[in-house]
Amino acid sequence: MQETIGHSATGDLVINVGPQHPATHGVLHLVIHLQGETITKVEPHLGYIHRSIEKMCESLTYRQFIYVTSRMDYLSAHINNLACALCVEKGLGVEIPERAQVIRVLMSELTRIASHELWWGAMAMDLGAFTPFFHAFRERESINDIMEETCGARLTMNYMVPGGVMMDLHPNFQKRVKDFLQLYKSKIDEYDEMVTGNIIFQNRMKGVGYLSKEDAISFGCSGPTARASGVSCDVRKWYPYEIYSKLDFEEVIETGGDSLARYMVRIREMKESIRIVEQLIDAIPEGPFQAKTKAVLKLPKGEFYQQVETARGELGVYIVSEGGTTPYRIKFRSPGFSNLSALETMVKGSKIGDLVAAMGTLDLVIPDIDR
Amino acid sequence: MFLINYIKEVAAAIGSLLKGMRRTGYYFTHHKEIITQQYPDNRDHLNLPERFKGEVVMPHNEANEHRCTGCTACELACPNGTIKVITKFDITPEGKKKKAIDKLVYHLELCTLCNLCIEACPSDAIKMAQTFEHSVFDRSQLTKILNNPDSKIMDGVE
Numbered sequence: 001m002q003e004t005i006g007h008s009a010t011g012d013l014v015i016n017v018g019p020q021h022p023a024t025h026g027v028l029h030l031v032i033h034l035q036g037e038t039i040t041k042v043e044p045h046l047g048y049i050h051r052s053i054e055k056m057c058e059s060l061t062y063r064q065f066i067y068v069t070s071r072m073d074y075l076s077a078h079i080n081n082l083a084c085a086l087c088v089e090k091g092l093g094v095e096i097p098e099r100a101q102v103i104r105v106l107m108s109e110l111t112r113i114a115s116h117e118l119w120w121g122a123m124a125m126d127l128g129a130f131t132p133f134f135h136a137f138r139e140r141e142s143i144n145d146i147m148e149e150t151c152g153a154r155l156t157m158n159y160m161v162p163g164g165v166m167m168d169l170h171p172n173f174q175k176r177v178k179d180f181l182q183l184y185k186s187k188i189d190e191y192d193e194m195v196t197g198n199i200i201f202q203n204r205m206k207g208v209g210y211l212s213k214e215d216a217i218s219f220g221c222s223g224p225t226a227r228a229s230g231v232s233c234d235v236r237k238w239y240p241y242e243i244y245s246k247l248d249f250e251e252v253i254e255t256g257g258d259s260l261a262r263y264m265v266r267i268r269e270m271k272e273s274i275r276i277v278e279q280l281i282d283a284i285p286e287g288p289f290q291a292k293t294k295a296v297l298k299l300p301k302g303e304f305y306q307q308v309e310t311a312r313g314e315l316g317v318y319i320v321s322e323g324g325t326t327p328y329r330i331k332f333r334s335p336g337f338s339n340l341s342a343l344e345t346m347v348k349g350s351k352i353g354d355l356v357a358a359m360g361t362l363d364l365v366i367p368d369i370d371r
Numbered sequence: 372m373f374l375i376n377y378i379k380e381v382a383a384a385i386g387s388l389l390k391g392m393r394r395t396g397y398y399f400t401h402h403k404e405i406i407t408q409q410y411p412d413n414r415d416h417l418n419l420p421e422r423f424k425g426e427v428v429m430p431h432n433e434a435n436e437h438r439c440t441g442c443t444a445c446e447l448a449c450p451n452g453t454i455k456v457i458t459k460f461d462i463t464p465e466g467k468k469k470k471a472i473d474k475l476v477y478h479l480e481l482c483t484l485c486n487l488c489i490e491a492c493p494s495d496a497i498k499m500a501q502t503f504e505h506s507v508f509d510r511s512q513l514t515k516i517l518n519n520p521d522s523k524i525m526d527g528v529e
């Protein structure tokens with residue numbers, strides 16, 4: 001059969017979803033091949049929001065390049081910054097004060113909650129439920145307020161600097177976080193009531209978008225996507241950084257591999273993050289919030305790698321230094337890219353209506369994929 | 372048997388839907404729980420936290436004096452060339468030449484509000500302001516000169 005407009009050589013109907021489409025998050029362009037309503041092929045086309053962040057970083061100093069990484073996975077901006085700061089610190093060999101470490105972990109976990117919160121709302125919206133979105137934003141708003149008060153910004157905080165954090169905690173911080181914890185606990189049941197138990201939701205999630213453990217590993221999936229397929233891959237447990245090794249929390253693993261499992265992992269992960277915040281909020285040690293570092297940072301010649309667990313999975317920062325004030329090469333291993341590559345395996349053979357549901361559970365942030 | 376299961380399933384499904392609807396209904400009838408802010412209307416009592424990063428400003432005291440020495444540390448710290456420090460040489464009363472700032476040009480349209488310049492400034496001459504309504508009709512209006520005209524450096528700031 002001839003390849004014609006709108007049809008592939010095998011006679012499949014070819015449609016474009018995106019790059020501007022209400023059902024995709026950000027500017028993701030999917031080329032979908034359909035046999036009737038059944039998906040035979042999904043091809044993500046990337047590059048619509050490529051800003052060459054890696055190349056940009058090569059011309060920025062070790063203090064300056066961190067702020068750019070907030071623009072990759074903007075929902076885990078803190079954790080991205082943390083990864084870069086940790087990698088630079090590894091090169092410098094500086095010791096981070098305990099207070100700074102605790103603040104960093106607190107901020108990371110609050111970011112994780114906020115990120116999952118937004119995902120939950122967006123996920124429900126993908127399935128056609130609009131109300132949960134507002135409920136999610138209500139709780140997220142109080143985290144954003146905390147961030148705004150301490151870091152001065154709501155999304156791109158640039159709060160982690162090599163050596164510690166930029167400013168000390170705001171005097172109100174502890175109180176605000178405790179208020180948030182209280183609010184969160186009084187509202188978390190609503191989530192299950194409104195969405196998790198809902199019959200329409202259940203039917204659209206169960207058994208849809210199945211990703212086997214083997215596939216999850218071979219695609220290099222990480223974060224909740226891989227953990228829902230039974231892969232134990234939490235960087236906080238396996239390669240603990242900061243003070244995670246001293247904290248009491250569980251690595252959330254589900255074995256279902258379907259959309260519902262991915263959903264449950266994130267819901268449970270929020271509760272684990274709450275546990276971490278609760279452990280630390282009353283135990284913030286006194287002391288300096290920043291280690292003394294030189295005004296101009298120079299990394300010794302060599303290669304440095306640091307991975308952290310963002311809300312989406314494993315983020316790796318790889319710096320090659322030639323001994324100067326700017327990196328020779330920087331590479332980011334972003335979780336979204338690998339997770340997206342598993343999409344085709346997940347949805348092949350299912351109906352087009354399930355594509356959006358399955359994609360929603362991947363929690364894609366497109367700037368993180370394109371960089 | 373099949374029929375009973377079927378009816379049971381339908382009943383459970385309706386129950387789950389009603390449960391969700393009850394939650395929505397609760398907020399529909401409890402206006403106290405609504406936390407939406409009516410933004411342009413609440414401008415008068417909109418309090419942004421004092422650390423909020425809105426734009427870079429240079430505070431001046433009543434005598435039109437600032438603390439900037441013209442050391443260009445902020446210019447070097449800025450990742451995207453937002454700040455340009457133009458210096459001049461003042462003649463001190465003793466007849467010596469002294470470096471001073473002529474203009475501190477700040478491009479708000481380029482600024483990413485990263486706070487690095489403020490961290491870098493050794494004499495606390497600049498700070499973040501809490502303004503956030505920056506829209507103008509022409510981009511050139513966003514290029515600002517931070518020091519006031521005819522302003523001088525404060526005594527005792529080196």
Ligand code: SF4
Pocket residue numbers: 427448449450451452453454481482483484485486487488489
């Ligand atoms: S806040 Fe950042 S981008 Fe803006 S002027 Fe200062 S250093 Fe430059």
Ligand code: SF4
Pocket residue numbers: 438439440441442443444445446456491492493494495496497
């Ligand atoms: S604002 Fe501060 S850092 Fe910038 S030139 Fe003036 S004194 Fe130096």
